[in-house]
Amino acid sequence: MNMIALDVRLDGFANPIGNLVRDEDGGLAFAYAASYLDDPNAFPLSLSFPLGDDAFDDNRARPFFDNLLQERDGVLQRVMDREGLARSDVAGLLFYLGKDCAGAISVLPLGAPPVKVPGNYDVDYRRIDGDRLNAIIGSLHRRQRLPEGTEDPSPLAGVQSKIAVTILPNGSYAEPLPGSGAPTTHIIKVPDQEHLQDPRLEFETLLLSRELGFETAQANVVNFNGVDALVIERFDRRLNAENKIVRIHQEDFAQALGLPPSLKYERHGREGRRFDAHAINRILDATVDPASEKQRFIGAVLFDLMTGNVDGHAKNFALLYDRGGRIRVSPRYDLLPTRLDPNLTDLFAFTIGDATKLDDLGFGDFAAFLNALGITSPGAQTRLTKSLTGRLSKGLAAELPRLDRLGMKRFADLIAHNIDELLSAFEIPPPDGIKTRDDYIERGGGWLLGS
Template sequence: MDALTLDVRLDGFSEPVGILARDDNGGIAYAYRPDYVANPEAVALSLSLPLTDEPYGDVAARPFFDNLLQERDGALADIMAREGLARDDIAGLLFHLGKDCAGALSVLPAGAPPVKLPGDYGSDYVRIGMERMVDIVDALHRHRRLPDGTADPSPLAGVQSKIALTYLPDGSFAEPRPGSGAPTTHILKVADQGHLHDARDEAEALSLSRALGFDTTDATVMPFGEMEALLITRFDRALTGDGRIVRIHQEDFAQALGLPAALKYERRGTPGRCFDTPAIRRVLEATADPAGEKDIFIKATLFDLMIGNTDGHAKNFALLHDRGGRIRMAPRYDLLPTRLDANLTEELAFRIGAADRLAAITADDFAAFLQALGIESAAARKRIRAGHTVDIAASLARQLNGLDKRNMKRFADLIASNIGTLTAAFGLAAPAAVEQRDAFLDRAGGWLMS
């Protein structure tokens, strides 16, 4: 294997921020450029790769750069077959695919000009007609090749079919003009034939998140012919004062922790190298407001438990890196009440104390979860557990009638069931609206076990 050197670029900086190198044995290393480290506006690529003059070896660099590739290995098959590359040849794959990394980063052949630039609504986008949009949605729904001439300009992680595009101020869809380097502004997520209700389920979950005061990305269910898809506003985009669209550097928790995508669930890792509560604490304590972010994460965890979202894995939480090194939690995104699907696991993405599912959580488990996040006072842990649980349960209970009216009764019954399970485990009274609900039935027609 030949040695290879690649430039790593970050949108908003005129010169490469660092160098990714592959040696003759296939090992990779990453180093920031000295002039970039000296820049007071410099942003670290990752919590796992802090700004330093020293290079990072394979163990540190590989997880971060591997996470820049599409999570679905099938999406890499063509380039691997055409170029004769192995899946673990991260630098070789990025040589061909690095210009399309999701987010503000790009990895390019040494000396190549930047390919990601701010966008202008008026000049940098080409409209997509609705007939073509229907064809695109149908192709994603059926897992078929996109219509000729359609390319996803920002490959996205995850197992659901989705495409990055731009939603213009006049309500039409568009794609970046070839060669413009302009960012997309939205993600269109399309359910497959076995999950036709996912768009509405996720839209409702995101709406509930906003209603309860969480910073949450906007999402709208839109019709495309006989299909519905979920249009999601990208949280890693911003509009400048002069009307240009720019990218904000972000990373998910897997990247921040130096974990490959394969270890995004706690159950797949090993002690000290997994997505567990101590690891989450390390990420939150690196933000500009550790106490505030921890409190939000605790509330978000209770919210997820109550709405039946068991898929809060390391790639479904993210950080935003602002100029000058300020780090903050990204808005909530990718919220799906997975317990509505009886074919999906009840196992939580990360354990709450010793519990790996809602039905197993006790007051002691939640206290252990809080302590692992750094809440040292037993009195504070008890106050947080009771106060946050009661508040979130009451707020969600007030949303149940609205869900009924929007033909989401089954989701409302799931929420009520989960609230009842959690409040009983914590020795708290459930809201009256919860007690009056029908029991939740799984799709097989059986009772939800708790």
């Protein structure tokens, strides 16, 4: 195997920030460039790569750069087949695919010019014709080949079909001009024919999150020629002082922990190398305001339990990197009541104490979870749990009649069921209106309306 050296670039910096090298045995190493370390605006590429002169070996470099490759295998498989590469050859794949990494990072052949730069609304984009956009959405919906001349959306993370676009100030959809390097601003998530309600369910869950005070990605449901899709604003974009769109560097929790995508669920890892409460605590301790971030994270966990979202894995949480090294948790995104889908597991993405699902959760488990997050006083644990649980359950209960009016009674009843179960486990009286609703009972892996 030949050695490969690649430049690692970040949008906003004129020169490469470091190099990724594959040696003759296939091992990876990453090191920062000396010029980047001398830059007063430099910040770590990842929590797993603190700034310094030393190189990071294969055990550290491989998980982070593997996470830059998309989870869907279409483009990967084509490059593997065409170039004769193995899936484990991360550097070899990034040689061909690294220009399309999600976010502000690009990985390019040594000496290649930058491919990601700020975008000017007036000159760097072209409007997408309505008929063509409908054709793209229809193809994604039916899982068919995209119309000719359309970039494959699979470089975006995740397993759902989606495509990145820019929404211009006049509200029209556009795409970056070829070779411009300009950022997109929105993602369109398109359901398959078996999950037609997913856009509406995700939108309402995001809306509930925002209504209850969580910083949450902005989204809307848009109908494209009969297909409802979720149009979601990217939280890793902003306008600079020149009114240009710039990318904000971000990484998901798997990258921050040095975990490959295959270990995004706690149950797939081992002690010391898994996405668990102790690992989450290490991440939150690295943010600019750990105490506030921990309280928000605990609230997010309770919100997810109540709304039936048990898919909060390590790639569904992210960190944003501001200039000056300020790190904060990103707005909430990818919120879906997965317990409504009988084909999905009800197991937690990470354990809460000893509990692996809601049926097993007790106050002692939640206290153990808080202890792992550094909240060790029993009195503080009780006060925080009861105050957050009470506030969120009352807020959600107040929204249930609205969901009923929208024809989403099934979702509303699931929320009521989860609130009742969680508050019973915590010995907290449920808010008004919860006990009087139809209940949901779990049978054969699916949720059925109880009598």
